[in-house]
Amino acid sequence: MTKWEYFTAPVLSHISQQILNNFGSEGWELVQLVPGPNPDTLVGYFKRPLPEDK
Structure with a gap:
């Protein structure tokens, strides 16, 4: 199972x-963008697989 x-x-x-x-170059995949605290900012939620040894 992927963690x-x-x-x-x-x-x-x-x-x-x-x-x-x-973020993508570091292996992070964007899951969702939502409005942030001001009109010029969004909040990104990212995920990436954990290495097998963790």
């Missing part, structure tokens, strides 16, 4: 592509 780790991070809308690409 997952999760991560929540702010995503600024004016540089969202760069932020999402950076």
Whole structure:
């Protein structure tokens, strides 16, 4: 069975592509984006598989 780790991070809308690409290059998969505390910010929920030894 795959085990997952999760991560929540702010995503600024004016540089969202760069932020999402950076997280993706570290193995994080975007699960959902939701509105953040102000109109220029979103909150991203990410997941990635845990290594087998954890």
